């Protein structure tokens with residue numbers, strides 16, 4: 009059985025996110041229905057070794073001419089260097105404007121392949137085949153594509169919506185538990201943003217999902233995609249409400265950048281820590297009850313995710329973090345923008361956050377003055 013969630017809105021064509029089991033094997037007919045001249049797979053070395061042949065076989069079985077280009081696994085591949093390598097390979101393979109890119113992998117592959125698809129011949133179609141929980145619940149939906157630079161996270165990118173998303177729950181069976189929990193962080197984020205009952209379910213009946221239980225994972229993927237689809241449908245290019253999906257990311261991206269996008273924190277772990285910080289900062293500013301900040305932290309911690317700077321083996325400088333936050337894409341005119349909380353399930357954008365208050369908060373949290 010599959011669940012289909014439509015994504016679309018004013019100014020961008022609707023597409024479907026299909027959630028189910030066995031979708032990698034069925035990818036051929038669904039991709040062929042888009043009528044590309046070719047369907048070229050972009051993946052990472054780890055995912056290609058596990059799932060590459062299944063998807064390639066499915067595409068060829070549906071009569072499509074295909075091929076595969078891989079990048080090394082990990083965040084470091086969201087780089088100019090790998091973007092150039094992928095684009096060069098697509099050119100060398102002789103792809104044309106009606107060719108289609110299949111992004112097979114986690115958020116790194118999706119963001120990189122999506123940006124390559126946006127740039128290749130000024131834009132070709134692409135299909136997301138997310139193989140991490142994080143990519144199924146978040147990065148494959150909504151059309152944000154990007155690479156990092158040492159100056160910051162996702163600073164170079166484009167909005168380029170996929171034509172189709174195939175989220176195969178069975179693909180998650182091979183995912184290491186650390187990566188399952190990383191994806192769970194973005195799931196928890198969706199509850200914290202706008203669905204308190206979902207947040208409660210994630211910490212109660214649904215909590216086996218954080219350890220990889222497929223039934224709980226499937227429900228978590230479906231509810232997350234529904235939430236993201238609804239927000240993106242209202243505001244494709246983040247003119248307003250979509251910024252709420254950035255809860256925890258202003259802190260989280262600053263931490264990731266300070267850590268050089270290395271292995272110390274995955275994106276999901278950084279978001280988990282960032283969400284806990286956003287709730288504590290909100291409570292400190294009198295915007296939400298301290299009990300809500302405590303509950304948010306407990307829910308995140310229950311999934312074995314970090315909630316405190318002390319959980320990371322590095323001393324952060326408060327000023328360096330603020331510098332990173334000021335360079336965030338949401339910041340305008342040098343003022344800090346944060347997604348803050350009134351309660352669990354009720355967040356808002358503050359475009360004029362007092363930098364001195366953030367500095368004092370970061371020092372309280374353990375950052376160096």
Ligand SMILES: NC(=O)c1ccc[n+]([C@@H]2O[C@H](COP(=O)([O-])OP(=O)(O)OC[C@H]3O[C@@H](n4cnc5c(N)ncnc54)[C@H](O)[C@@H]3O)[C@@H](O)[C@H]2O)c1
Pocket residue numbers: 052054055058081082083086113114115116117119139140141142143146147148149150151152153162179180181182183184187190191274275276
């Ligand atoms: N575009 C968006 O809207 C959006 C949203 C959230 C996150 N992101 C981005 O996504 C990235 C993080 O994505 P991620 O957490 O998926 O990381 P990732 O893509 O690096 O994948 C994590 C690891 O899991 C491995 N892997 C993937 N699928 C596997 C499988 N089925 N079995 C075994 N191993 C598998 C990968 O090789 C990698 O080593 C970050 O760069 C983040 O900025 C983008």
Ligand SMILES: O=C(O)C(=O)C[C@@H](O)[C@H](O)[C@H](O)COP(=O)(O)O
Pocket residue numbers: 146150152154161162194246250251253254257337
């Ligand atoms: O889709 C969105 O919008 C999000 O903010 C989802 C985030 O989880 C994701 O990490 C996104 O890539 C962050 O966006 P950015 O604009 O801060 O780079």
Ligand SMILES: [Zn+2]
Pocket residue numbers: 146194257275279
């Ligand atoms: Zn994210």
